[in-house]
Amino acid sequence: MELFRNADLDFLGKKWRFILPSLALIVVGLGSIVAQHGLLYSIDFKSGTQTEIRWDGTPPIEKIRSAISSKLQGVTVVAAHGTGGSNEVIVSTALSREENVTAVRQTIESALSSITNSYSIRDFELIGPQVSEDLRHQAGMATAGASGGMLLYLSYRFRLGYAVAAVLAMAHDAVITVGLFSLLHQEISLTVVAALLTLIGYSMNDTIVVFDRVRENRRAQPRAPLAGVINRSINQTLSRTVLTSGLTLLTALSLLFFGGPVLHGFSLVLAIGIVVGTFSSVYIASPFLLAWDRRFGRETLSGGLR
Amino acid sequence: MNKMLLRKSLLIVAIAVAAVLVLLRKPLSLGLDLRGGTSLILRVNVEGTSSERIREAVEQTRQILEKRVNAYGLSETSIQRYGSQGNELLVQVPGVGDLSRVKGLLQSRGLLEWYSVEGGPYSTPADAAAEFGGVVPYSDKLMATKQSGERMWYVLRSQPVIRGTDLRDARTAVDSTERPVTTFDLTADAAARFQKYTAANIGKRSAIVLDGKILSVPVIEDVIRDSGEIRGAKTVQEAEDLAVELRSGALPASIELMQQHTVEASLGTDSVHRGLIAGAAGLAAVVATMLLYYRWAGANATLALALNGLLLLAALSCFGAVLTMPGIAGVVLTIGMAVDSNVLIFERIREELRTGKSVSAALGAGFYKAFATLVDTHVTTVVSCLFLFSFGTPPVKGFATTLLLGLVTNLFTSVFVSRVAFDWELAMQGRTAKLNLGMSG
Numbered sequence: 233m234e235l236f237r238n239a240d241l242d243f244l245g246k247k248w249r250f251i252l253p254s255l256a257l258i259v260v261g262l263g264s265i266v267a268q269h270g271l272l273y274s275i276d277f278k279s280g281t282q283t284e285i286r287w288d289g290t291p292p293i294e295k296i297r298s299a300i301s302s303k304l305q306g307v308t309v310v311a312a313h314g315t316g317g318s319n320e321v322i323v324s325t326a327l328s329r330e331e332n333v334t335a336v337r338q339t340i341e342s343a344l345s346s347i348t349n350s351y352s353i354r355d356f357e358l359i360g361p362q363v364s365e366d367l368r369h370q371a372g373m374a375t376a377g378a379s380g381g382m383l384l385y386l387s388y389r390f391r392l393g394y395a396v397a398a399v400l401a402m403a404h405d406a407v408i409t410v411g412l413f414s415l416l417h418q419e420i421s422l423t424v425v426a427a428l429l430t431l432i433g434y435s436m437n438d439t440i441v442v443f444d445r446v447r448e449n450r451r452a453q454p455r456a457p458l459a460g461v462i463n464r465s466i467n468q469t470l471s472r473t474v475l476t477s478g479l480t481l482l483t484a485l486s487l488l489f490f491g492g493p494v495l496h497g498f499s500l501v502l503a504i505g506i507v508v509g510t511f512s513s514v515y516i517a518s519p520f521l522l523a524w525d526r527r528f529g530r531e532t533l534s535g536g537l538r
Numbered sequence: 539m540n541k542m543l544l545r546k547s548l549l550i551v552a553i554a555v556a557a558v559l560v561l562l563r564k565p566l567s568l569g570l571d572l573r574g575g576t577s578l579i580l581r582v583n584v585e586g587t588s589s590e591r592i593r594e595a596v597e598q599t600r601q602i603l604e605k606r607v608n609a610y611g612l613s614e615t616s617i618q619r620y621g622s623q624g625n626e627l628l629v630q631v632p633g634v635g636d637l638s639r640v641k642g643l644l645q646s647r648g649l650l651e652w653y654s655v656e657g658g659p660y661s662t663p664a665d666a667a668a669e670f671g672g673v674v675p676y677s678d679k680l681m682a683t684k685q686s687g688e689r690m691w692y693v694l695r696s697q698p699v700i701r702g703t704d705l706r707d708a709r710t711a712v713d714s715t716e717r718p719v720t721t722f723d724l725t726a727d728a729a730a731r732f733q734k735y736t737a738a739n740i741g742k743r744s745a746i747v748l749d750g751k752i753l754s755v756p757v758i759e760d761v762i763r764d765s766g767e768i769r770g771a772k773t774v775q776e777a778e779d780l781a782v783e784l785r786s787g788a789l790p791a792s793i794e795l796m797q798q799h800t801v802e803a804s805l806g807t808d809s810v811h812r813g814l815i816a817g818a819a820g821l822a823a824v825v826a827t828m829l830l831y832y833r834w835a836g837a838n839a840t841l842a843l844a845l846n847g848l849l850l851l852a853a854l855s856c857f858g859a860v861l862t863m864p865g866i867a868g869v870v871l872t873i874g875m876a877v878d879s880n881v882l883i884f885e886r887i888r889e890e891l892r893t894g895k896s897v898s899a900a901l902g903a904g905f906y907k908a909f910a911t912l913v914d915t916h917v918t919t920v921v922s923c924l925f926l927f928s929f930g931t932p933p934v935k936g937f938a939t940t941l942l943l944g945l946v947t948n949l950f951t952s953v954f955v956s957r958v959a960f961d962w963e964l965a966m967q968g969r970t971a972k973l974n975l976g977m978s979g
Binding site: 499 | 571579581621622637638641642645794795796797798799800801802804805808809812813815816817819820823824827828830831863864867870871873874875877878881882885888889907910911914915917918919921922923924925926928929931933934937938941976977
C-alpha cells in the first residue's frame with residue numbers, strides 16, 4: 233500500500249486554512265481558562281486529599297457529601313467516571329496548614345461508617361501544601377528547561393531559525409492541548425504534566441523530520457526558492473508523517489480506552505497533542521521558517537549541517 | 539554465506555538470550571501503585587540551615603525509622619532520602635495493614651524525659667501562673683498532659699532528670715494489676731543520677747514526658763536505680779509501640795507528614811490488568827497496520843518491535859527500575875514511538891527504490907539517510923525525558939525511566955536489528971533479490 237505516492241500539495245499556499253482554526257482554538261482555550269478563573273488543578277498542585285471509595289450498590293452521593301462536609305472543609309463528592317461501574321465515588325477535601333494531616337483519613341472513614349460499613353477505600357492520596365507548592369514550581373521549571381534544552385540542541389544541529397520555528401510549533405501544541413483540557417473540564421495532574429513534557433518531545437520529532445528534509449533539499453539545490461523547497465519537503469515526508477502520527481495515535485488511543493482512570497488524563501493529552509502536533513509541524517513550523525527567511529535573509533538558514 | 543552477517547546475527551541472538559535470562563533471574567518488580575501499599579513523604583524539621591547538619595540529621599532519622607519499621611515486622615519497607623532540599627524521606631510500605639499505627643510509629647519523635655514536678659495540676663496555664671505570683675519562674679516550665687479530653691497543666695523543673703539518651707533498653711511487661719506497661723533500663727551514668735534524685739524526693743511527684751506531653755505523674759515511692767516503668771497504655775499494642783520508639787532512640791528532629799498515597803491491592807491488580815489490555819490492543823493495532831502497509835517489511839518491523847519490548851523489559855530489570863502505572867504507559871507509548879523509526883527508514887528506502895537504485899544500494903542509502911534524522915528525534919525526546927526526572931515522585935520517575943531506556947533499545951533494534959533482517963532477506967534470495975515493502979508496481 234502507498235499513500236501520497238506523488239503528492240504535490242501546496243501546503244504553504246493554503247496555510248491560512250489551518251492557521252486560522254488553530255488561532256481560534258488557542259483563543260477559545262485561553263478564553264475558557266480565563267472564564268473558569270484558571271486551570272483545574274488536581275490535588276498534586278493544590279494540596280488536599282482524594283479518596284476513591286468502592287460502594288456495595290449505588291453510592292448515596294448526597295449523604296456522603298453531607299457526612300464528610302460536617303467534619304472537613306472543601307469537600308466535593310463525584311461518581312468516578314469511566315470504567316469500574318458507577319459504584320465508585322471520589323471524595324476530595326481541602327487541607328489547611330493548621331489541620332492535623334495524619335488524621336484526615338480516619339475522619340473520612342468514621343464519617344463513611346456513619347452511613348454504612350459496606351465500602352472499601354481503594355485509593356487514598358494526601359498532598360500537603362508545601363509539596364504542592366514545590367510541584368508547581370518544578371512543573372514550571374521542567375517545562376521551561378525542556379523547551380530551552382531543545383532550542384539549544386536544534387540551534388546547534390540546524391540554525392536558529394529552524395530552532396525557533398520548532399519551539400514555536402511546540403508551544404502552539406502545548407497551549408492548544410492545555411486549552412482543550414480546560415474546555416473539557418479535565419484536571420491538570422502530575423501525570424498530565426508528564427504527558428505534556430512527552431508531547432513536546434514528540435511534537436518536536438515531527439517537526440524535525442520535515443526540517444531535516446528541508447535542510448537536505450536546500451543543500452542539493454541552494455539556489456531554489458525556499459517556499460518551493462519547503463513544500464516539496466513536506467510532500468516527500470507526508471506519508472511518513474501521517475503513518476507515524478497515526479501509529480502513535482493508535483497506541484495513545486488504546487491507552488485512553490483500555491488504560492483505566494489512572495491514565496485517563498495522561499492518554500488524553502497525548503491523543504490531542506499528537507493530532508495537533510502533526511498539523512503544527514506542517515502549518516505552523518514550516519510557514520514560520522519561510523517568514524524567518526524573508527525577514528532575516530537566506531544566509532541565516534543556509535548550510536548549518538554539522 | 540556472508541561472515542559479517544552471520545556474526546551480527548549471532549550478536550543479536552546472544553543479546554536476546556541474555557535479555558531473557560535477565561528477566562527469568564530477576565523479574566520486574568512492581569511499584570506500590572500496582573501491587574498495593576502506601577508511600578509517605580516525611581519532612582524532617584531540622585533546625586538551622588547548614589547542609590552538613592541537615593544531611594546528618596536526616597540520615598540519623600532514616601536509620602532510626604528503619605530500626606522502628608524492622609521492629610514492627612515491616613522489613614520490606616524502604617526508606618530513602620528524597621526531595622531537592624534533602625530534608626525529606628520517602629517511605630514505601632507494601633501492603634496496607636494498620637496504617638495509622640505505622641504512621642504513628644514513623645512520626646512520633648520518641649523523646650522520653652523525666653522531670654520533677656513543682657506544682658499542679660491546674661486546669662489552665664493562667665491558674666498555674668497565679669500560683670507562682672503571676673509568672674512561672676525562670677527555672678521552671680509549664681507542660682500539659684497528653685489526654686486531649688481534660689487537659690491538665692503542671693509546672694515542672696526546666697532541667698529533666700533523665701532524657702532520651704539515658705535509656706539503654708525498653709520492653710513491655712504487665713504490672714501488678716495486669717495492665718500493659720513499658721519498662722526501660724538506664725545507662726550506668728544515668729542510673730547513679732536517678733538513684734540520687736529518687737532517694738532525695740521520696741513522696742514527691744515526678745512527671746514522665748514523651749515528645750513534650752506529660753504521660754503520667756507518678757509519686758516516687760522508693761529509691762529507683764537503673765530501671766523504670768511507664769504506665770497508662772490502653773492496649774498492649776500501645777505499650778509495645780512505645781517500647782519500640784524508646785529502643786530505637788529519639789529522633790533528632792520532629793517529623794511532619796507531607797504526602798501520602800495508599801493504593802489498595804485490588805486496585806493495583808486492576809491497573810496491571812488494564813495496562814496489559816491497553817498494551818496488547820496498541821501492539822495489535824500497530825502490527826496490523828505495519829503488515830498491511832509494508833507487507834513483508836512489516837514483519838521485519840514486528841521483529842524489531844518484539845525485540846525492542848524484550849530488551850526494554852530486561853533493561854528495566856537490570857537497572858532495578860520499578861514498574862509503575864505511568865511506567866506501563868511508557869512501555870505502551872514506546873511501542874508507538876519505536877515503530878516510528880521503522881516507518882522513517884522504510885519510507886526512505888521506498889524513495890530510494892523509486893529513483894531506480896538497486897535493492898542493496900537503496901537499503902544502504904535508506905538506512906544511512908534516515909539515521910541522522912533518527913538521532914535528532916531521539917535526542918529531543920531524551921531532553922524532555924531528563925526534565926521529567928526532576929519530579930522525583932516514583933510514578934513519574936518510572937515513566938521517565940521506561941521512556942529513556944525505550945529510546946536506547948529502539949535505536950538498536952530499528953537501525954541494527956532491522957538492517958540485519960533485511961540483509962538476510964537479500965542473502966536468501968541471491969542475485970535477483972527483491973524487497974517487498976508493499977509498493978505498488
